[in-house]
Amino acid sequence: MTNRDFRLPSHPATMVPSDLTAPEAFTTDDHTETIHSVFETEDESVLTGVWECAPCREEIEAYPVHEMMTVISGSVTLTHPDGRAETFSAGDTFFIAKGDPVIWEITEKLRKFYMIAE
Numbered sequence: 001m002t003n004r005d006f007r008l009p010s011h012p013a014t015m016v017p018s019d020l021t022a023p024e025a026f027t028t029d030d031h032t033e034t035i036h037s038v039f040e041t042e043d044e045s046v047l048t049g050v051w052e053c054a055p056c057r058e059e060i061e062a063y064p065v066h067e068m069m070t071v072i073s074g075s076v077t078l079t080h081p082d083g084r085a086e087t088f089s090a091g092d093t094f095f096i097a098k099g100d101p102v103i104w105e106i107t108e109k110l111r112k113f114y115m116i117a118e
Helices: none
Strands: 033-040 046-053 056-060 066-079 085-089 093-096 102-117
Touching: none
Parallel strands: none
Antiparallel strands: 033 046, 046 102, 056 102, 066 085, 066 093, 066 102
């Protein structure tokens, strides 16, 4: 893949259904969740793509991967064990380390670009 081969999906048709979020985690009647893979290593130890999800809230005891994200649209709030809350919206980039406990709450339909390292 060269740099000029890289394109973020600009149309919902390039996104496919995803089921990473538990049905009971959604906080509205909208349970839409979609994903578009941009790049994966053969062993899937590094993944990049775009993920979109309706509002939801999940208490994550240990984040399963190292993940860097850039919010394309929407909003997400991360609450840490000490009660500190951080809200990220369009244009913000943030990182969650594997094993970190966090409350993940999408407050407005979120579309993010992600890079995951196992």
